[in-house]
Amino acid sequence: MSTREAAVIGIAESEVGRLPGVTTLDLTAQVASAAVADAGLDLGDLDGLITTVPIVGGFPRHAVAVAEYLGIAEQMRHCQSVSLGGASALAGLVDAFRLVRTGACRAVMVLAADTPRSGQDRSASVSAFSAMRHAAWEQPFGMLNASAYALLAQAYLHRFGLDPDALAAIPVSMREHAVGNPRASYRDPLSTSDVTASRLVSSPLHLLECSPISDGAAALIIGRAGSGSAAGRNVGLLSGAQGYVYDHVAYAGDLSRTGCRLSSRRAMEEAAVGVDDVDVALLYDSYSITLALELEEIGICPPGQAPDFVASGGISLQGPMPTNTHGGLLSHAHCGYAAGIHHITEAVRQLTGEAANQVAGARIALLHAEGGILSANCTAVLAG
Amino acid sequence: MDAAAAYWWEAIREKRLLVQRCTSCSLVQHPPGPWCRRCRSATTLEWTPHPGTGRIVSFTEVFRTTYPEFQSELPYWIVMIELAPGAVMVSNLVRADGEAGNRAPRIGDAVELAYRERGGTTVPVFALAEQEPAR
Ligand SMILES: [Zn+2]
Numbered sequence: 055m056s057t058r059e060a061a062v063i064g065i066a067e068s069e070v071g072r073l074p075g076v077t078t079l080d081l082t083a084q085v086a087s088a089a090v091a092d093a094g095l096d097l098g099d100l101d102g103l104i105t106t107v108p109i110v111g112g113f114p115r116h117a118v119a120v121a122e123y124l125g126i127a128e129q130m131r132h133c134q135s136v137s138l139g140g141a142s143a144l145a146g147l148v149d150a151f152r153l154v155r156t157g158a159c160r161a162v163m164v165l166a167a168d169t170p171r172s173g174q175d176r177s178a179s180v181s182a183f184s185a186m187r188h189a190a191w192e193q194p195f196g197m198l199n200a201s202a203y204a205l206l207a208q209a210y211l212h213r214f215g216l217d218p219d220a221l222a223a224i225p226v227s228m229r230e231h232a233v234g235n236p237r238a239s240y241r242d243p244l245s246t247s248d249v250t251a252s253r254l255v256s257s258p259l260h261l262l263e264c265s266p267i268s269d270g271a272a273a274l275i276i277g278r279a280g281s282g283s284a285a286g287r288n289v290g291l292l293s294g295a296q297g298y299v300y301d302h303v304a305y306a307g308d309l310s311r312t313g314c315r316l317s318s319r320r321a322m323e324e325a326a327v328g329v330d331d332v333d334v335a336l337l338y339d340s341y342s343i344t345l346a347l348e349l350e351e352i353g354i355c356p357p358g359q360a361p362d363f364v365a366s367g368g369i370s371l372q373g374p375m376p377t378n379t380h381g382g383l384l385s386h387a388h389c390g391y392a393a394g395i396h397h398i399t400e401a402v403r404q405l406t407g408e409a410a411n412q413v414a415g416a417r418i419a420l421l422h423a424e425g426g427i428l429s430a431n432c433t434a435v436l437a438g
Numbered sequence: 439m440d441a442a443a444a445y446w447w448e449a450i451r452e453k454r455l456l457v458q459r460c461t462s463c464s465l466v467q468h469p470p471g472p473w474c475r476r477c478r479s480a481t482t483l484e485w486t487p488h489p490g491t492g493r494i495v496s497f498t499e500v501f502r503t504t505y506p507e508f509q510s511e512l513p514y515w516i517v518m519i520e521l522a523p524g525a526v527m528v529s530n531l532v533r534a535d536g537e538a539g540n541r542a543p544r545i546g547d548a549v550e551l552a553y554r555e556r557g558g559t560t561v562p563v564f565a566l567a568e569q570e571p572a573r
Contacts, residue, residue: 304527
């Protein structure tokens with residue numbers, strides 16, 4: 055089956071950051087209507103809807119409730135709510151391509167919206183994240199999401215004999231990209247000493263190594279290639295794969311292996327694409343350690359060398375692997391369970407030559423998204 | 439919660455630390471489950487007392503928390519303890535208050551089991567083993 059039979063033919067993003075007075079449904083309507091317009095379609099042309107499930111303003115059958123709200127329920131041949139945490143949007147994109155390629159649907163919208171920053175008080179959002187820890191094996195010991203990542207980080211730093219502050223280079227690199235992107239939330243320059251001077255949340259992770267909670271949304275339209283507007287987008291999917299080793303760190307046993315290694319190998323083999331073929335990478339960066347592990351699990355840099363690779367400009371715009379050119383979750387926005395969808399819209403922009411920090415001639419984008427504690431992993435290769 | 443978790447926590451209330459051992463493939467596993475997660479045999483899994491000694495494979499010090507019952511313990515340590523090859527348990531490292539030599543943990547440190555009452559429940563925690571040789 056040709057990978058050109060389906061394509062991303064439209065995208066839309068909301069503003070991100072603190073959006074007081076705007077609900078998850080408000081953002082949903084906004085990006086849904088803008089995405090179909092970008093594709094040169096009408097809401098009536100959609101026959102599939104895949105959504106993530108938001109932290110704030112979710113429904114038990116979320117995609118169905120969104121279809122109902124948008125007035126498109128009866129025409130839906132496929133509604134799907136994806137619950138893979140931060141991997142949801144990318145996993146949904148891969149499924150949308152499958153639906154269009156098999157002919158099950160003609161045009162599918164992938165939509166992610168959430169308002170954890172303004173839709174509830176901040177402590178409720180933070181509590182919602184700790185409630186995600188295992189009730190029998192993690193919560194009795196005061197485990198937080200940040201602490202679970204911190205356990206991965208401490209083991210990583212020890213494994214390679216790295217300095218406790220080694221990961222500070224990663225948020226600094228994300229901020230360098232955000233400075234050049236008007237859509238990013240955090241655009242003041244940042245130094246490694248700013249990062250290491252910020253308070254420890256859960257050692258060795260400092261506050262500025264943790265992505266801040268934001269409101270925001272985005273949507274993508276996947277349809278038959280060439281079916282969008284005349285001047286429209288036509289970004290194909292070369293491959294998409296998932297990978298799992300554990301869900302909770304309490305079950306991880308070996309903290310040096312994650313499902314990212316499995317999903318990225320599967321996706322890159324399926325696409326017959328190697329690291330050298332990739333022009334731009336969009337990798338989930340919930341915490342500094344997340345991006346470090348992904349760079350190594352994917353094989354973009356050797357094990358133990360991610361901090362040095364990043365500090366020496368390895369993921370900067372001029373580097374060998376420009377990564378998270380929009381500023382990532384750390385400086386663009388982490389929109390609750392919509393997080394990750396802006397990595398996809400940025401990849402589409404790069405492949406259509408419209409990114410704020412454009413990588414010249416970008417043709418192949420590698421995307422990785424993860425939910426939980428590198429628990430749910432999805433890797434995809436997009437081609438312009 | 440499942441039946442295995444309920445059984446394990448009931449033993450903890452009696453101050454007994456149990457692990458599951460598979461007599462077929464010899465895996466020691468934690469957290470416990472309905473069958474061996476390596477060979478998937480349910481009939482060869484035995485509850486085995488564990489002496490409560492192990493080594494730290496990772497740790498983190500938590501400075502802010504959303505758990506009400508942990509507010510008075512801030513900052514607190516979360517540790518991952520290897521009880522047997524492949525059997526790792528999440529727990530807390532307790533500070534022996536007032537004792538000389540109290541220090542931050544290191545990966546590889548030997549630890550010993552202790553018990554604490556927290557939120558009306560007995561929880562298994564660990565302390566750095568005494569007589570740890572200087573490095
Ligand atoms: Zn077995």
